[in-house]
Amino acid sequence: MLVSALLLVAGATGEPPAPVWRLDLPVALVAQAPASGVDTRVVPWLGVRVARMLDAPNDQLLVFGGDAAAMLGFGPNEGTSKVRASRFGATLEGRGLAALNAFHTATVWVRPYGYGALQAGGAISTLSAYADQSLRLLPVWGLGAGAGLELTVHVVALRVELGAGVRDGAFALDSRLAVGAAF
Amino acid sequence: MRRHLTWRSLATALCALCGACAPIEGPVTVEALVSDPDAEGGARLDDVVLTTVTDLRAGQGADFDVVGGLRMVSDRVIEAAAAADSDQDMRERARGDDIGHAIAARMSFDGTRWQAEDFQTLTMFSAFAGLENAWRYAEEVGDDSGATGDAALVGLEATAVASEGLPISIMTSDNAAYAAPLDGWLLLRVALQDGVPFAMSEHILAHEYGHRFFHKNVYDTDAAFAFYKKRFGEGTEAEARAIRLTQGVDEGLADLFSLGATGDKGGIPRTFEAAGSVFAAEAARRDLEGAFADAATYAGLREQTVDTELSGGCGAQQTGDLFAQASFNFYCLGTVLARSLWDASDRDVEVLRGEVQPAVRRALSRMGEAMGESGDFDLDVLLEPIAAELPPGARRDAACAAFRDKFGELVDQERVPTCL
Numbered sequence: 001m002l003v004s005a006l007l008l009v010a011g012a013t014g015e016p017p018a019p020v021w022r023l024d025l026p027v028a029l030v031a032q033a034p035a036s037g038v039d040t041r042v043v044p045w046l047g048v049r050v051a052r053m054l055d056a057p058n059d060q061l062l063v064f065g066g067d068a069a070a071m072l073g074f075g076p077n078e079g080t081s082k083v084r085a086s087r088f089g090a091t092l093e094g095r096g097l098a099a100l101n102a103f104h105t106a107t108v109w110v111r112p113y114g115y116g117a118l119q120a121g122g123a124i125s126t127l128s129a130y131a132d133q134s135l136r137l138l139p140v141w142g143l144g145a146g147a148g149l150e151l152t153v154h155v156v157a158l159r160v161e162l163g164a165g166v167r168d169g170a171f172a173l174d175s176r177l178a179v180g181a182a183f
Numbered sequence: 184m185r186r187h188l189t190w191r192s193l194a195t196a197l198c199a200l201c202g203a204c205a206p207i208e209g210p211v212t213v214e215a216l217v218s219d220p221d222a223e224g225g226a227r228l229d230d231v232v233l234t235t236v237t238d239l240r241a242g243q244g245a246d247f248d249v250v251g252g253l254r255m256v257s258d259r260v261i262e263a264a265a266a267a268d269s270d271q272d273m274r275e276r277a278r279g280d281d282i283g284h285a286i287a288a289r290m291s292f293d294g295t296r297w298q299a300e301d302f303q304t305l306t307m308f309s310a311f312a313g314l315e316n317a318w319r320y321a322e323e324v325g326d327d328s329g330a331t332g333d334a335a336l337v338g339l340e341a342t343a344v345a346s347e348g349l350p351i352s353i354m355t356s357d358n359a360a361y362a363a364p365l366d367g368w369l370l371l372r373v374a375l376q377d378g379v380p381f382a383m384s385e386h387i388l389a390h391e392y393g394h395r396f397f398h399k400n401v402y403d404t405d406a407a408f409a410f411y412k413k414r415f416g417e418g419t420e421a422e423a424r425a426i427r428l429t430q431g432v433d434e435g436l437a438d439l440f441s442l443g444a445t446g447d448k449g450g451i452p453r454t455f456e457a458a459g460s461v462f463a464a465e466a467a468r469r470d471l472e473g474a475f476a477d478a479a480t481y482a483g484l485r486e487q488t489v490d491t492e493l494s495g496g497c498g499a500q501q502t503g504d505l506f507a508q509a510s511f512n513f514y515c516l517g518t519v520l521a522r523s524l525w526d527a528s529d530r531d532v533e534v535l536r537g538e539v540q541p542a543v544r545r546a547l548s549r550m551g552e553a554m555g556e557s558g559d560f561d562l563d564v565l566l567e568p569i570a571a572e573l574p575p576g577a578r579r580d581a582a583c584a585a586f587r588d589k590f591g592e593l594v595d596q597e598r599v600p601t602c603l
Contacts, residue, residue, distance in 0.1 A: 036303035037286035038251035038340050039372075078302040080377045082224055082457070083216060085302035125300050129216050129379075130224035136291065138300060170287070 017058055018101075018109045022051035022150075022157050024180020026069060031173045045091075047071035049178065053099065061101055063111070069093045073123070073140075083129045089140050091121030099150065109152040109182075116145045117165065142167040144174060157182040206238035212296040213239070215308040216383045218450060225453045226379045230296050231312040239297065242286040242307050246318055246334060249307050250283030253338025253367060257353060258346040260364040264415040270329070270363075270398075270408050277364035283338055306382050307339055310370055313388030320389070320444035321396050324540045328548075329366075330392075330399035336367030339382075343369065357458075359387050361394035363402075363411075368392075378457025386441050386450030393440030397433045400547035406555025424507050425560040428516065432565055435517030436543065438469060439524050443540045446532045448472065448525075464496055468518055472530070475515075476522040481562060481590045484515055520562070523589040524569075527582035539582070542572035562590055563598035570601035 028045040051067030073089040099113035119142035127134040144165020151158045161176040215231045235245040242249030256279075263276030288307060289300040299305035314337065321331050343354040343362075354360075356374035359381045361367075368391050370382035381387045402411040414426045442448055448471060455466035468475045475493045483489040485506050487499050497505065498512035505511050524543065528535035546568035553564045566586050573579040583602035587594045594602050 036251070036289055036301055036307075036339075037284065038303045076302070078373065080373055080380055082378050083226065083380055083383065085299070085305060087301070127214075127228065127299060127302075127305055129226055129228045130222065132222075132228040134214060134228055134298060136293070136298065136300075138291065168289075 016106065017055070018053070018063075018104060018111075019152060019155070019157075019182035020053045020055060020065075021183050022049075022053075022067070022159075022180055023183075024049050024051075024157055024159060024178040026071070026159070026176050026178035028071065028174055028176040030073070030167060031175075032167055032170045041076045043073050043075050043087075043089075045071045045073040045089075047093075049093075049180070051097065053097070056101075058101065058104060063099045063101060065097045065099070067095050067097060069095075071119075071121075084127075086126050086128075087123050089121060089123035091119045091140055091142070093117055093119045107154050109150070111150045111152075112147065113150060114145070114147050115161070115163070116143075117163070118143050119167075140168060142172065144172070146174065148176070152182045155181050155183055206243075207236065207240060207297070208238070209234045209236035209244075211236055211239055213290075213308040213312070214296050214298045214305075215312045216305065216379065217309075217312070218379075218385050218445060218447060220447055220449060220453070224378065224457060225450075226384075231308070233308075233311055233315060235315055235318075236311065240288045240290070242288060242311070242337075242339070244311065244315075246331075247314060247337050247368075248334070249286060249311060249337040249339050251286045251303075251339055253283035253336060253341040253365075253369065254281050254350075255341070255343040255362050255365055255369060256281065256345075256347055256350075257343060260362075261415045263364055264412050267412070268408070269405055270366075270402055270411075273364050273408075273412075274366045278366075282336060283341075286339060303339060306370065306380065309383035309385075310337060310339070310368075310388060313383075313385035314368070314392055316385060317389040317392035317440070317444045320440075320536075321392065324443070324536065324544050326396060326400070326544055328396075328399040328403060330396045333366065333399070335395065336365065338367055338369045340372045341367075341369035342371075357381065357462075359384075359391050361391045361398070363394070363398045366395070368395075375460060376458040376462060378459065379454055381454070381458070384450075384454045386445055386447065386454050389441035389444035390437045390451060392444070393437030394433060396440055396544070397436055397547060400544060401429075401551040401554075403548060403551060404555055407551035408555075410551075410554045410558060410560075420507065421559070423509070424504075425554075427506055427511055427513050428562065429554070429560050431513035431516030432520055432562070433517070434514045435520035435524075436547075438471070438517060439521045439535070439543070440540070442471070442521075442525070443532065443535045448530075448532070465514070467493075468496060468515060471518065471522050471525045476518050479515065479519050479522075480588070481516070481519055482592045484519065519589050520565075523585040524582075526585035526588065527573075527578070529581060534578075538573065538578050542569055545572045561593070561598075563593045566590060566593060567599045567601060570599055 031042045047069045049069035053065030056063045077086045095115045095117040099111040103110040121140045123138045123140045146163020148161035159178040163174040217229045260277045267273035288304045290297045344350040357376040358371045360369045373380045402408045452466040452470040455462045497515040498510040500510045528539045549568035550565045
């Protein structure tokens with residue numbers, strides 16, 4: 001009721017529509033549990049993401065869109081300085097978004113949303129033992145779903161997300177924080 | 184028919200893609216960390232053939248399974264040992280339902296060998312190779328105990344916690360250990376150490392296998408097991424001293440076992456030296472041909488007459504009988520015993536493998552029987568059966584000469600009658 005009332009007020013005052021483009025920099029912590037069936041590993045991913053929501057009037061409760069991101073992941077980097085394993089990955093990610101027009105004013109928009117994601121890319125895996133080094137290229141893939149909350153104030157957009165899915169065949173939890181611009 | 188073929192083709196393609204439809208059995212070639220004294224740091228990556236694997240991806244084998252999430256719960260172990268009347272009984276009680284879970288190795292095949300894709304899988308491959316090698320060595324020296332007869336567990340990144348109710352970790356990193364109550368090896372993760380991770384070092388793994396070899400041969404009878412159990416209770420000072428001596432013997436024989444299994448006399452000291460920090464000091468005391476091994480004797484250690492620059496880490500906190508002190512670092516006694524048996528082998532790996540180690544193995548069960556009967560232990564309880572198990576002649580003479588050098592007091596007191 002409160003949401004509907006707010007939407008009605010916003011629509012009646014003729015406020016500008018919500019921005020449809022987002023450009024942000026997500027930082028993700030992906031916990032793969034358990035990697036190798038041994039223990040949970042947390043891998044940080046950094047990236048750049050662009051999102052486009054479909055044009056919709058302010059009083060439309062559900063808004064759909066999508067985003068695409070290029071992500072770089074580091075680690076886990078384990079072992080001693082002489083015998084170690086490290087990994088560097090890069091993925092492209094595409095997601096479908098469904099957002100709820102929960103609250104907005106002329107300059108502030110709050111939207112909870114859900115997403116479904118697909119990732120594909122590659123990783124360089126390195127095993128080193130003193131002078132010996134073994135390096136290979138590996139495919140990286142994933143799929144998942146989650147929920148997030150987006151807060152946009154003027155042109156500044158903040159998104160927090162929590163998701164779950166499968167990464168490289170192992171169950172993974174994915175938490176993200178992203179800051180960017182909306183226009 | 185056409186439909187059938189299509190589904191079968193799809194199933195085949197899926198099998199090929201996932202590679203998980205059939206277990207990968209030995210013999211199978213993997214890339215593992217292997218010891219090489221001539222390589223930089225004494226280690227390199229190389230192909231190794233694992234022969235006893237039954238499911239490589241799950242870390243399972245005919246002799247042992249590598250599992251994740253294995254925990255040793257200290258208070259459960261103590262309760263299990265107190266209640267058990269045999270080694271097997273202790274194992275069942277101490278393990279409970281806590282036997283870890285199957286791993287899911289991350290690996291790929293490059294056409295000739297399986298390669299690890301992460302650190303845990305490289306550790307698993309290397310540990311599998313090291314323990315398999317040690318197992319074969321035990322068989323070669325004639326082991327017929329549970330050391331080669333019973334299947335074991337290997338806990339990858341295992342932990343030891345104080346209790347179920349208070350699961351505070353008491354041992355989490357930079358170590359590999361044989362936990363006799365669980366009858367399993369705990370391979371701990373890397374934290375502070377450098378060099379070759381202990382869980383991947385074939386020297387350390389063979390040393391840890393040596394503990395199982397010792398335990399299964401010595402504490403095989405109910406009476407011997409009753410002696411073993413004393414370490415978990417509150418015994419007399421004399422009992423505590425005797426247990427410390429058996430622990431020293433256990434460590435020394437494990438070093439000797441490692442030397443025989445790997446054929447590399449510098450392997451253990453080199454691994455500790457490369458590990459740096461607190462481990463480097465151990466390197467000098469574990470070198471069977473080093474200054475500490477040259478200088479230290481049974482009587483010298485006990486009476487604290489060994490040069491303190493060499494024996495500073497042996498744990499003396501007061502004057503008098505070092506073996507009676509709870510702070511005694513029993514590894515020091517282990518080096519004395521291992522050195523004497525290395526000398527008894529004329530410092531020749533083939534002699535060690537072919538003559539001395541088999542005699543030691545046969546002597547271990549006699550040591551267990553004697554301890555079980557008397558409830559006490561001193562080094563003569565082991566030295567005498569070793570000397571007796573060696574054939575009369577040059578080898579026995581060499582052993583007796585080595586015992587006189589390091590354990591002269593015991594020989595002089597006629598406690599090693601074979602050497603009279």
